[in-house]
Amino acid sequence: MRKVLVLGAALLATVAFAQIPRFAEPVLLTDNGTTIDVGYYGAPQMFDWDLDGRKDLVLGQFTSGYIRFYSNVGEDSAPAFSGFEYLRASGAQITLPSG
Ligand SMILES: [Ca+2]
Numbered sequence: 001m002r003k004v005l006v007l008g009a010a011l012l013a014t015v016a017f018a019q020i021p022r023f024a025e026p027v028l029l030t031d032n033g034t035t036i037d038v039g040y041y042g043a044p045q046m047f048d049w050d051l052d053g054r055k056d057l058v059l060g061q062f063t064s065g066y067i068r069f070y071s072n073v074g075e076d077s078a079p080a081f082s083g084f085e086y087l088r089a090s091g092a093q094i095t096l097p098s099g
Pocket residue numbers: 047048049050051052053054055056071072
């Protein structure tokens with residue numbers, strides 16, 4: 001019983017002193033003023049896909065498994081998007097299985 005209490009106290013101390021993550025308020029991403037919506041379970045990532053120095057949006061779609069690429073035409077501090085294309089490899093549209 002004593003070992004359980006010591007382990008519990010150590011776990012509690014770890015949780016109490018762990019750094020608590022802080023998140024910014026969520027925002028809806030838009031493409032030419034229209035909210036980007038891929039249904040449910042979208043998988044967004046921001047990184048410089050086309051190597052122009054600005055972080056782009058690469059967005060996976062659960063329902064089809066397609067991957068959208070939105071080039072950032074704004075700045076990293078205020079990204080803006082103007083259309084998207086589906087990512088392709090060797091001429092074929094990339095799809096990822098879901099589930
Ligand atoms: Ca880019």
